[in-house]
Amino acid sequence: MNFAFCIGNGESRTGLDLQQFKQYGKLYGANAVYRDVPVDELVCCDKRMVQEALHNNYEGSIYTRPDWASNFADPQVKTLPNFLWSQQQKWSQHFHWGSGLHAVHLACKQGANTCIMIGHDFYSADGKHNNIYKDTPNYCDSDHHAIDHSYWILQFGLLFSQFPQTIFKFCQPDINTWKIPHAWDTLPMVMLQDTQDMINDLHFTQR
Secondary structure, eight states, rough: EEEEOOOOOOOGGTTTOOOGGTTTEEEEGGGGGGGGGSSSSSEOHHHHHHHHHHTTOOEEEEEOOHHTTTTOOOOOOEOOOOOOOOSSGGSGGGGGSSHHHHHHHHHHTTOOEEEEEEEEOOOSSSSOOTTTTTTTTTTTOOTBBBBOHHHHHHHHHHHHHHTSSEEEEESSOOTTTOOOOOGGTTOOOEEEEEEEHHHHHHHHHHH
């Protein structure tokens, strides 16, 4: 089983030991996740985050938009893979995908057959910005409004259609309050699992 742990920066992963997953597969993450764990593949669509990661001596690959990858004369900085689908609609266009979605696409392109989604929350409980790094450099303040998640649902749906043999397992600490979007209800490759149950399954398979 080729696991890819796709780490989003939603607050549901607060306090979770991300390092433990490195023994089971590659870690893909977005932006400031490197502050907490040295992921294998880091995606920074924002130039400021590329600069921050380089400045703080992150040692892995950093993928960014083709528009400005050439601005960085550093072999660590790589260009995100192109999309193979038509980009007629705004939400399907390469430039309008964020770092988290690009990281999942990268994992799929690199051959992951199971993408374990951690911290991909989509929703906000209080209407405010749901990000574990809010109120830190290069991030919004905690009183910033929640980000509209409608594009994310469409973009994930496109990934599901492009990689139908890949399992996408969304893990949350409370599956009674976080639900799979209705648009994905009938898709066999999309699953929801309690985070601790996922960790227990990983430990069991390694015995």
